Amino acid sequence: MKSIFETNSSLKKHRRTFRKAKDDFEHSQLTREEHIPLDIYEYEEEGCKVVAEEIADLIREKQQKGEMCVLGLATGNSPRGVYKELVRLHKEDNLSFSNVITFNLDEYYPMEKTSVNSYNHYMNELLFDHVDIKPENIYVPDGSVARDKIKEYCNAYEKKIDEVGGIDLQLLGIGRTGHIGFNEPGSYMNSYTRIIALDDITIDDAVKDFGSLSEVPKGAITMGVGSIFKAQKIILLAWGSNKAEIIKKAVEGKITDDVPASFLQQHKNVKFVVDIYAAGELTRVKYPWKVASCDWTPNLILRAITDLCMKTNKPILKLTDKDYSDHGLGELLVVYKSAYDVNIRVFNILQHTITGWPGGKPNADDTNRPERKEPEQKRVIVFSPHPDDDVISMGGTLKRLVDQKHDVHVAYQVSGNIAVADYEVLRYLSFFKRFFEEEYNGEGAVHENYNRIKAFLKKDKDEREMALPEILKAKTLIRQEEAKSACRYVGVPKNKLHFLNLPFYETGQVKKNPLTQVDIDIIKELLREVKPHQIYAAGDLMDPHGTHKVCLEALFLALDQIKKDGDDWLDDCWVWLYRGAWQEWAVDEIEMAVPLSPDELRQKRNAILRHQSQMEAAPFMGGDSRLFWQRAEDRNRDTAMQYNKLGLAEYEAIEAFVRYIP
Known part of the structure; x- marks a missing residue:
């Protein structure tokens, strides 16, 4: 088809x-539903460079006048690219920060400055340690202030901003609750620097940085909405589809303290800078017919x-x-x-779009089918970012491909070891300790190492310098064995499983390394070994820890490089993108819909349940409290229901895919 x-x-x-x-219509006509100026960029990197250049121009302008430049800075994922570009401008274009004073928006409370999760550490690592800013000109809220001194401290922080003449340019991100700084829903327009309790959604989103829910602080010191409004200019950054809904509310909705970012509609000099995904729910992007021809x-x-x-x-x-x-x-x-x-x-x-033959139906007219019929038996690689995304997102299709006699490989891109709880390691080690003691009447090395690892895991996380290599290895093996069990259940043989363990992930910490050519080469090697006719990959970019996005980027870069090298097998390779764990394709996006019977949906659930370490104790569940098998079933059923409401056949569930053309 x-x-x-x-x-x-x-x-x-x-x-x-x-x-x-943008080419065809007047901007004012397209944006008539929007109450805040908003610039849309195709890529996050492009938007970050434009904002960084604007900041650089302001710094240089102030330097020429002999004035200090006062910047309000944000943390989180949104401004990372801006800081990276500012560091580049300092090193390559001689941008000096000697006349810059900075005030950060917020800090967790309680939080020691030396903690790797503090915003002090974040700012030093991403910006301050790499430019020539004077230490005495850096102000970040202190999360270690004694409780009885917080009010006095917050008043002094606010006063210091006023003493230097106020903020020239304030950089903001936006949380899924609509918070700016840590001004959660319910914050007042005239609020100033203070301590605040974090919303449950904000706490859930922070788990990706802290590793577990119990480690996330429940409060923060933050500049208030009123503090932010004193800035001469405000730029708010947002990237990714997980910000699309709140961007729409802030930009097109009414002004309300339920969405603190909506207050920015009243600021005299503000703009939002977003990528096309974060803009995805805006009327001019999603429903352009409502604002123009x-x-x-x-x-x-x-x-x-x-x-x-x-x-x-x-x-x-x-x-x-x-x-x-x-x-x-x-x-x-x-x-x-x-x-x-x-x-x-x-x-x-x-x-x-509907087909029961995801690998193509042999001896059939494929004119109107999503997949071509030839070759009859295809070589297939299913790329799974973590060791459970394959069955969570396309377990029914995976089994269908196996049952229809295709040569199916599954490639697990990262180990997923940090998503295994410490007690899971102790449970397995305790089993082996008892087994060897009772079976072989001795303790030996097993007993000795068990006690050593147990003692290490009893330490507070702040006391651990690094995770023990054998603990990471144990967690990796736990996830690999679960993946093998799930694949056995759906019929993928052991020799068709590939645990790539891409190096960018293997830090043993929540924070990952940047993607490098080494990661890409590992994927290229597998692709050239198998020479697949079909590739399935995760297009689910809303996972809270960002691994899916990096894994997809690695695959796309590998395909681009292979294409440039002229590998002819790629001409006959189709790439299908799945979702399922965090979001689902909209019906109007779907290009292949694979229906599942009640029995097939039950079998998919059983495959997911093989991943016992990732049930309710998994630390990266995100803001969705349902277990992964529940999310998958609900989304698959919802897709089937939408097809039925549109007048098509009624199925128990549907797994959905879109085609990507390298």
Whole structure:
């Protein structure tokens, strides 16, 4: 089947829609639903460079005038790229920070300055240690202040900002609660530097940095909304689809303390800088027909009609001309003459996405099928970022590929060892200690090492210099054996499993190393060994610890390099992206839908349950309290329900994929 997205992947469709809109229509018309100026960039790196250059220009302008430049700085993931670029400008373009004074927005409480999780440590590591800023010009809230001195300290922090003339430019991120700084929902417009209790969602999001929920501080010292508003200019950064919903609320919603970032609508000089994913829920990106005339591409029509079905609670083939006119889609009636013509086109597109043959159906007409029929038996690699993403996200499809006699390989990109709790290690070691004691009437090295590891794990985490290598090895083996068990259950043989253990991940800590060519070469070696006809990979970029994003980037870079090298097998290789653990593809994005029967859904659950260490004790569950098997089933059932509401066949569950073309 020819992709309705032609030569581009679904990952790029929002980018394409935005570019077309930007070229064709007046900006003011497109942004009429937005109450805050907002710049959209295709890539986070591009946006960070533009913001860093703006900061650099301000610093240089102040230098020429002989003035100090006062910057308000943020932490978290959003400004990392800005700080990286500022360091580059300092080292390569002689940007001096000698006239810069900085005030950081916030700090966890309680928090020692020397802790690796402190914002002092964050700022030193990412910026201050690499530029020529004077230490006496750096101000970061002190999370170790005695409780009875906090109010006095906060007042002094606020006063110091005023004494230096206020902040010239304030950098902000935004939390999923809509917080700016740590001003959680309920914060007042006239709030100033103070201590605040963190929202449960904010605490859940912080687990990725601290390793476990119990380690996350429950409070913070933060500049208030009023403190932020005193800045001459404010730039808020947001990257990734997990910020899309809150960006829409802050930019297009009403001003409310339920979304503290919405207060920024009242600031005289503010702008948001986001990537296309963070902008994904904005009207001009998701529903451009509501703000301007559109170039009605097939996927834009598909999105509009599926949205219309949900609003009217009608299946596709029951939509009428009046439904179109009443919901701002009358333009389609002019282009296609009647609702019926559009309905049939959209129904057929969706109907053709459904297949019970994810590897292609032999001896069948594949004109309207998502996958080609040849070769009949395909070599397949399923890339799984962690050792359980394969069965969580596409366990039913994985088993279907095996049952339909394809040569299926599974490649686990990272070990996932930091997601294994310490007590799991002790449980396994205790078993082996007892086994050897009772079976061989002795203690020996097993007993000695068990006691040593047990003593180490009893230490407070702050007392541990580094994780013992044998503990990391044990955690790696636990996850590998669980993955082997799950694959045995769905029929993938042991010799088709590949544990890549990409080096970027193997730090033994929550913080990972940057992706390097070494990681990419490991993937390239496997690809060239197998020469797959199909690749499945995780396009689920909302995982709270970012590993999925890095793993996908590594695969894409490997494919790009192989393509440049001229490997001809890649011409016959199709790449399918799955989701499932953290989010699901929208119906209008899906290019292959694999239906699952009740029995197949139960078998998928059983495969997921083989990963016992990743049940409710897993430290990276994120803001979703459901267990992974529950999330997977709910999302698969929801996709099937949406297909049924649109007037297509009723299935128990559906696993969904979009095609990526390297």
